[in-house]
Amino acid sequence: xxxxxxxxxxxxxxxxxxxxxxxxxxxxxxxxxxxxxxxxxxxxxxxxxxxxxxxxxxxxxxxxxxxxxxxxxxxxxxxxxxxxxxxxxxxxxxxxxxxxxxxxxxxxxxxxxxxxxxxxxxxxxxxxxxxxxxxxxxxxxxxxxxxxxxxxxxxxxxxxxxxxxxxxxxxxxxxxxxxxxxxxxxxxxxxxxxxxxxxxxxxxxxxxxxxxxxxxxxxxxxxxxxxxxxxxxxxxxxxxxxxxxxxxxxxxxxxxxxxxxxxxxxxxxxxxxxxxxxxxxxxxxxxxxxxxxxxxxxxxxxxxxxxxxxxxxxxxxxxxxxxxxxxxxxxxxxxxxxxxxxxxxxxxxxxxxxxxxxxxxxxxxxxxxxxxxxxxxxxxxxxxxxxxxxxxxxxxxxxxxxxxxxxxxxxxxxxxxxxxxxxxxxxxxxxxxxxxxxxxxxxxxxxxxxxxxxxxxxxxxxxxxxxxxxxxxxxxxxxxxxxxxxxxxxxxxxxxxxxxxxxxxxxxxxxxxxxxxxxxxxxxxxxxxxxxxxxxxxxxxxxxxxxxxxxxxxxxxxxxxxxxxxxxxxxxxxxxxxxxxxxxxxxxxxxxxxxxxxxxxxxxxxxxxxxxxxxxxxxxxxxxxxxxxxxxxxxxxxxxxxxxxxxxxxxxxxxxxxxxxxxxxxxxxxxxxx
Amino acid sequence: xxxxxxxxxxxxxxxxxxxxxxxxxxxxxxxxxxxxxxxxxxxxxxxxxxxxxxxxxxxxxxxxxxxxxxxxxxxxxxxxxxxxxxxxxxxxxxxxxxxxxxxxxxxxxxxxxxxxxxxxxxxxxxxxxxxxxxxxxxxxxxxxxxxxxxxxxxxxxxxxxxxxxxxxxxxxxxxxxxxxxxxxxxxxxxxxxxxxxxxxxxxxxxxxxxxxxxxxxxxxxxxxxxxxxxxxxxxxxxxxxxxxxxxxxxxxxxxxxxxxxxxxxxxxxxxxxxxxxxxxxxxxxxxxxxxxxxxxxxxxxxxxxxxxxxxxxxxx
Numbered sequence: 001x002x003x004x005x006x007x008x009x010x011x012x013x014x015x016x017x018x019x020x021x022x023x024x025x026x027x028x029x030x031x032x033x034x035x036x037x038x039x040x041x042x043x044x045x046x047x048x049x050x051x052x053x054x055x056x057x058x059x060x061x062x063x064x065x066x067x068x069x070x071x072x073x074x075x076x077x078x079x080x081x082x083x084x085x086x087x088x089x090x091x092x093x094x095x096x097x098x099x100x101x102x103x104x105x106x107x108x109x110x111x112x113x114x115x116x117x118x119x120x121x122x123x124x125x126x127x128x129x130x131x132x133x134x135x136x137x138x139x140x141x142x143x144x145x146x147x148x149x150x151x152x153x154x155x156x157x158x159x160x161x162x163x164x165x166x167x168x169x170x171x172x173x174x175x176x177x178x179x180x181x182x183x184x185x186x187x188x189x190x191x192x193x194x195x196x197x198x199x200x201x202x203x204x205x206x207x208x209x210x211x212x213x214x215x216x217x218x219x220x221x222x223x224x225x226x227x228x229x230x231x232x233x234x235x236x237x238x239x240x241x242x243x244x245x246x247x248x249x250x251x252x253x254x255x256x257x258x259x260x261x262x263x264x265x266x267x268x269x270x271x272x273x274x275x276x277x278x279x280x281x282x283x284x285x286x287x288x289x290x291x292x293x294x295x296x297x298x299x300x301x302x303x304x305x306x307x308x309x310x311x312x313x314x315x316x317x318x319x320x321x322x323x324x325x326x327x328x329x330x331x332x333x334x335x336x337x338x339x340x341x342x343x344x345x346x347x348x349x350x351x352x353x354x355x356x357x358x359x360x361x362x363x364x365x366x367x368x369x370x371x372x373x374x375x376x377x378x379x380x381x382x383x384x385x386x387x388x389x390x391x392x393x394x395x396x397x398x399x400x401x402x403x404x405x406x407x408x409x410x411x412x413x414x415x416x417x418x419x420x421x422x423x424x425x426x427x428x429x430x431x432x433x434x435x436x437x438x439x440x441x442x443x444x445x446x447x448x449x450x451x452x453x454x455x456x457x458x459x460x461x462x463x464x465x466x467x468x469x470x471x472x473x474x475x476x477x478x479x480x481x482x483x484x485x486x487x488x489x490x491x492x493x494x495x496x497x498x499x500x501x502x503x504x505x506x507x508x509x510x511x512x513x514x515x516x517x518x519x520x521x522x523x524x525x526x527x528x529x530x531x532x533x534x535x536x537x538x539x540x541x542x543x544x545x546x547x548x549x550x551x552x553x554x555x556x557x558x559x560x561x562x563x564x565x566x567x568x569x570x571x572x573x574x575x576x577x578x579x580x581x582x583x584x585x586x587x588x589x590x591x592x593x594x595x596x597x598x599x600x601x602x603x604x605x606x607x608x609x610x611x612x613x614x615x616x617x618x619x620x621x622x623x624x625x626x627x628x629x630x631x632x633x634x635x636x637x638x639x640x641x642x643x644x645x646x647x648x649x650x651x652x653x654x655x656x657x658x659x660x661x662x663x664x665x666x667x668x669x670x671x672x673x674x
Numbered sequence: 675x676x677x678x679x680x681x682x683x684x685x686x687x688x689x690x691x692x693x694x695x696x697x698x699x700x701x702x703x704x705x706x707x708x709x710x711x712x713x714x715x716x717x718x719x720x721x722x723x724x725x726x727x728x729x730x731x732x733x734x735x736x737x738x739x740x741x742x743x744x745x746x747x748x749x750x751x752x753x754x755x756x757x758x759x760x761x762x763x764x765x766x767x768x769x770x771x772x773x774x775x776x777x778x779x780x781x782x783x784x785x786x787x788x789x790x791x792x793x794x795x796x797x798x799x800x801x802x803x804x805x806x807x808x809x810x811x812x813x814x815x816x817x818x819x820x821x822x823x824x825x826x827x828x829x830x831x832x833x834x835x836x837x838x839x840x841x842x843x844x845x846x847x848x849x850x851x852x853x854x855x856x857x858x859x860x861x862x863x864x865x866x867x868x869x870x871x872x873x874x875x876x877x878x879x880x881x882x883x884x885x886x887x888x889x890x891x892x893x894x895x896x897x898x899x900x901x902x903x904x905x906x907x908x909x910x911x912x913x914x915x916x917x918x919x920x921x922x923x924x925x926x927x928x929x930x931x932x933x934x935x936x937x938x939x940x941x942x943x944x945x946x947x948x949x950x951x952x953x954x955x956x957x958x959x960x961x962x963x964x965x966x967x968x969x970x971x972x973x974x975x976x977x978x979x980x981x982x983x984x985x986x987x988x989x990x
Contacts, residue, residue: 393784393787399773399781412776412833415827415828417986418986434979437821442813444812445810447787448791449806453794537832537834540772540776549751556900564728564729570733570734571733571734571735572735573798574892576798576881586794595810
């Protein structure tokens, strides 16, 4: 047993904490936070990713820290699962921190020092969530994470909507935390201590293990933004500064997935297929909801937040299939599902962080968030445009990028359905694959909309036109931002082109959690092949794929130039005989989503104002709201208000009444407790 | 595992598909003209058009980004890749393991996304309109296509197109009701994905009904030629996928070079019939209103899903 990776991970987490604390030192206008903190944080991230990678290949290591409450020391443990999530955290945080070092450079000293503290505490707390080996440390780190991110979300706390977004986030985060605490309580069952080893050893009846599953699923799902606990996500993620949005969407949601896998697969163990079905149904709903509402957004960051909901749904689909297969006693297919889910977790972290950073660059340089004001940014921000394109293709699950690999693996898991003995479940599982297919195609539509409206075409608002040197004309991002985005964009390619290396890594987690992994044939195939079960069943070679496309493109270019000519005349776009074309005639983001509003109309709560024929100032307005607010959130809020009003009757504000309460309580106690 | 002859055959097959694809287009156009009592254009007209377009000077809008100029090449590359994966003449394709049916659907999606992006690049109202409509059709056609493929994959226990075709070609002549559903769904997807009537009209230039044509309005000369060629390869690829899944008999097995002439003849007959059938369908059907297209395609999607469920019911 080697302590090297665990010690390294601990050192990285502590280094982040120290960076945060030093950022607070206000010497010379927060120069440390401005010049060094985020860059050093990026290096720590790289180190943590390497440590996580090393831990994947080593047996689990444990450590007890002499901290915490008396009799409740902090336990740390680094196994394959934790190693993988540390790798994710470190790798993605490295890109985001590099970007942040440029992005935050222009902040005022006071704000910058605070952001530096909260940002690094946030990172460190996520590392501790992953390293924790007892419920106590886990909850402490979990709450630190929630609070640090709450303060980051409310960085611009002078704006009312941001304060209420932060409040909603804090509220749902705590609902989730209570559920997680109760799940730990059930696992503990009044015996032993709260270390994960003791929780793992607990023998539960099916009822209590199902209750623990339900609580853990609810609790972690609230943090992950699954339906119907998602309402905070599209409010809170866009409210935060862009690197923080990237961190929250890219990494923080993944700690919820980590928690789910840790508690359900590791601590509860003995999976049941009924749980898998629950996860599948919720996952399918979350996926479709996320993408359909994303298509209706015109605020770029809100749109990306809705896509985070969708991708959490896709991860849940993989997890659910895995639970169904394991529950029916097919560990190999179950391992495939778990690998698909974890691979998508990693992929989503990378491309969603990249997209949020791209959105941040647009916001930073042009001040625009509304897609309907953008257009033609590819000419003023070519670097951002390139990186954003890579992210958009990756999230649209297009080969040969990384999003495709994990969706491919999820499809392959669904195709194992004939293994199942239960007739109904066997025909249900492919239906969830159909949901995934639909969501994938809708995502592609959504990102054509985003990219086409934001980066291509003409600027929709004349003041953002590139040749007008007015205030607000966009410019490309600086070198630090470029490094951050390039790091994540290259990761999209690496994860997409060399999937078998990562599948081998993830297989180690499956072996640790399920006691079995992929079949031998899948593991022995060479590194360019991705084979989920056997070569006869399915295989995918992304490297060959991209080589062929690139080769054909090059050959065609050479042939066309060689045999014909490369002559080009530049001209006006064709105006179809209507000479008065303006940039306002292009599709807006709302126009692009119109067919979807038409097809899926009943799913949205729409308020439309259409101009009448005799309006002097015709105006078209459309407001789309989430139905969940009306049937779930507002009734619950009203109920809570009603109940607290009734309880409030007790509160009279006179000390004699309060003394009377104490007196009555004492009497009652004396009567009953003897 | 891959012999030299296999690789040579792979290259030859891709080349064959790429070169023959415009011929199929010409044949469909000819049949349609006959059915509509018009004098048919020459069979080789698509080749003349390509040659003409390659010789012209390209006219590009001033604001075009590099994405606009790169897209025709990407489309052509994607379709070439598709032509390499689909077993047209024989199931011996050393390149086939690189991409299975899911990846094949992914290749078509990649091409679609790039053509929609290029359409929005110039910033004309038509480009956006075409892109929006194309993505509307795509988001329903793509899952329907995938579900059709899944039905075949469940029957043969594999997502490799070559394995599927091998299994389906060598099964006993048993009627798979699920395959019948899948075939109808696939036909509907084929019509939609290749911009044919009743979803789109390949010959229209009427602004209100254009989908694919609206997207490529800004292209000219060599770029347009590459796009037209890619469209022809796409139609050919879809036809051969349909043939491979639902009428695979006659295809040559791996290493069975003697069966190749027969495979050629079988393919020729099937394509001639399929092309004539497509022209007949296009003559009989009327173009649907755009907002009936989602209904058309969602029925294709539901048919494909039903086919998949029937497979489980009949077997289980």
